[in-house]
Amino acid sequence: MKTTLISLSLFAALAIGGCGSNDASTDASAPAPSASSDKGGSAVVVAYDLGSKKKGDKGICVICNKNEGTTAEEDVVETLDYQGKTYVFCNEKEKADFISDPKKYAKP
Numbered sequence: 001m002k003t004t005l006i007s008l009s010l011f012a013a014l015a016i017g018g019c020g021s022n023d024a025s026t027d028a029s030a031p032a033p034s035a036s037s038d039k040g041g042s043a044v045v046v047a048y049d050l051g052s053k054k055k056g057d058k059g060i061c062v063i064c065n066k067n068e069g070t071t072a073e074e075d076v077v078e079t080l081d082y083q084g085k086t087y088v089f090c091n092e093k094e095k096a097d098f099i100s101d102p103k104k105y106a107k108p
């Protein structure tokens with residue numbers, strides 16, 4: 001008579017719990033200051049330092065840049081100081097367009 005005892009001890013219950021670090025900082029209300037979603041992706045600068053452009057200089061017309069994507073410098077016919085920047089225009093009408101709706105053309 002033989003008695004065989006097979007004892008199986010399985011300890012498969014290893015619970016890896018999350019450590020209890022209390023990170024209570026929820027930055028859900030952080031506003032994105034400037035969503036850089038430049039349509040057209042024109043990275044050209046059309047806003048010049050204040051007073052750095054005047055009639056007769058060469059510069060990129062902000063209206064033409066906005067409407068046609070022009071990045072070529074042209075003869076500056078009109079200038080306008082707006083929010084600490086100088087914008088240049090290739091004709092009077094476009095300057096008027098800018099004044100009528102500056103936010104449309106001026107970059108933040």
Ligand SMILES: [Zn+2]
Nearest residue numbers: 061064090094
């Ligand atoms: Zn123009």
